[in-house]
Amino acid sequence: MKTTPSVPARRFSRLAWAGAALCASAALGSNALAQTKTLYIGMNGGQMEKAYTQYVFPAFEKAYGAKVVVVPGTSSDILAKAQANKDKPQMHVMFLDDGIMVRAINMGLCEKQRDTPVLKDIYPAARLKNDMATGVSLGMTGLAYNKKMFTEKGWAAPTSWMDLADPKYKGKVVFQSMPSSTFGLHGFLMFNRIQGGTDKNVEPGFKAWPNTIGPNVLEYIPSSAKISEMVQTGEAALFPLTPTAVAGLKAKGIPVEYAQPKEGSVVLMVAQCVIAKNSEPELAQKLTEFLLSPLAQANVLQFGDQIPTNPKAPVVGNGVEQVKLINGYMKNAVTVDWDAINEQRPGWNSRWNKTIER
Incomplete structure (x- = not known):
């Protein structure tokens, strides 16, 4: 607080x-x-x-x-x-x-x-x-979670981007839309890396999403503006977010906490x-x-x-x-290849809209 x-x-x-x-x-x-x-x-x-x-x-x-x-x-x-x-x-x-x-x-x-x-x-x-x-x-995109819900259910704090695919969070993951949100893009790219992809090759991420994180997602939101409401109504348990955004929500009394994934956050x-x-x-x-x-x-x-x-x-x-805290998170934070990403992003956005948020 x-x-x-x-x-x-x-x-x-x-x-x-x-x-x-x-x-x-x-x-x-x-x-x-x-x-x-x-x-x-x-x-x-x-x-x-x-x-x-x-x-x-x-x-x-x-x-x-x-x-x-x-x-x-x-x-x-x-x-x-x-x-x-x-x-x-x-x-x-x-x-x-x-x-x-x-x-x-x-x-x-x-x-x-x-x-x-x-x-x-x-x-x-x-x-x-x-x-x-x-x-x-300076900041980074990592994971944030609904502290009140996690405490009530006895869940441990998340530690990995792959926690987004944990079946216990089915219908409780909120994910920002990749075409409109850097948070969503970062989350997808980290998932893609875990699946064996790179910033130039997102095929592994798109292929694995429908059978992993996809079934857990309650809603794809255009920005993070709705997260405050969805945490308070008990709809959102887990979502990509920055430490700065988490601090802002906590200052308003919203029960959220930041978690640094073991694979690293993404510098933002x-x-x-x-x-x-x-x-x-x-x-x-x-x-x-x-x-x-x-x-x-x-x-x-x-x-x-x-x-x-x-x-x-x-x-x-x-x-x-x-x-x-930020200096500590920076120790395993990763950077992405923006030139490569921006070159291909229009195609990714179209594919996301057709296959993920359809």
């Missing part, structure tokens, strides 16, 4: 805002209060939007005399908007899951981020495609990029730089459970334990 931030934590947050505003103001100089400009940033709604809107963007807005407006949506939604308006972008910056971000870069939708000192501070893995995008938060970063041909390229670059700063990342960790990609971000309160 998430606790109220301690006095030192609240004091740190105030200092973080003041420090971030001061640093940015110094960089901006006398132009800080110039004509107000609006930047539109595409990102997930919910907890992420709330954390950035309340605890990160205000310092940037104050320092640069700008306004940051969130365009909420899933990564697929945001990518579609960017693609539809690529010749005259309606957004300036976008957050996408790393795999979808690689697709966006290959589509020419991103502008290279400037070489600034903060780029040297973030984890090397957070610098994507020659700095065409950068990771703003939320990445940002400056949208190519946007109307405010200079200010958009400043925003992406600001969002990688230690103080901005510290606030979004404290108030949004987003794990920093900048190791210089100060960690306080609940964040200390969260960062420690």
Whole structure:
């Protein structure tokens, strides 16, 4: 259960805002209060939007005399908007899951981020495609489970991706749809690996699914938004999810826990990029730089459970334990070949819709 931030934590947050505003103001100089400009940033709604809107963007807005407006949506939604308006972008910056971000870069939708000192501070893995995008938060897709149901039934916590195929969970597995969810894609790819497949060959996974995990699935959901409700109604026992998402649900009193599969979780970063041909390229670059700063990342960790990609971000309160756990999970986390996946994914999506969710 998430606790109220301690006095030192609240004091740190105030200092973080003041420090971030001061640093940015110094960089901006006398132009800080110039004509107000609006930047539109595409990102997930919910907890992420709330954390950035309340605890990160205000310092940037104050320092640069700008306004940051969130365009909420899933990564697929945001990518579609960017693609539809690529010749005259309606957004300036976008957050996408790393795999979808690689697709966006290959589509020419991103502008290279400037070489600034903060780029040297973030984890090397957070610098994507020659700095065409950068990771703003670090996570991984593993398994989550309904703690209340598991306790009542005397079930041990899951330990493997293959637990999704355990007959005792028949009608109690909820799985995100692979075409629309990175969580679902990650879960399927890990199952495929266990069956002997690779990121270039998913035949083993598709062949084995109908007789293993398939019969256990109650519902294929387009995103994770329904999981909260399905846990509370006792419909969902087991599902792919990230530690960050689990922390967010627990903070709302939802009885869920995260479990790291023995085969490994899948690294999942939320990445940002400056949208190519946007109307405010200079200010958009400043925003992406600001969002990688230690103080901005510290606030979004404290108030949004987003794990920093900048190791210089100060960690306080609940964040200390969260960062420690993530570092432990990273020891056997795996990465996937996004270029190979994106090349074949349209065919996979069609096959999934015809054979899995038919």
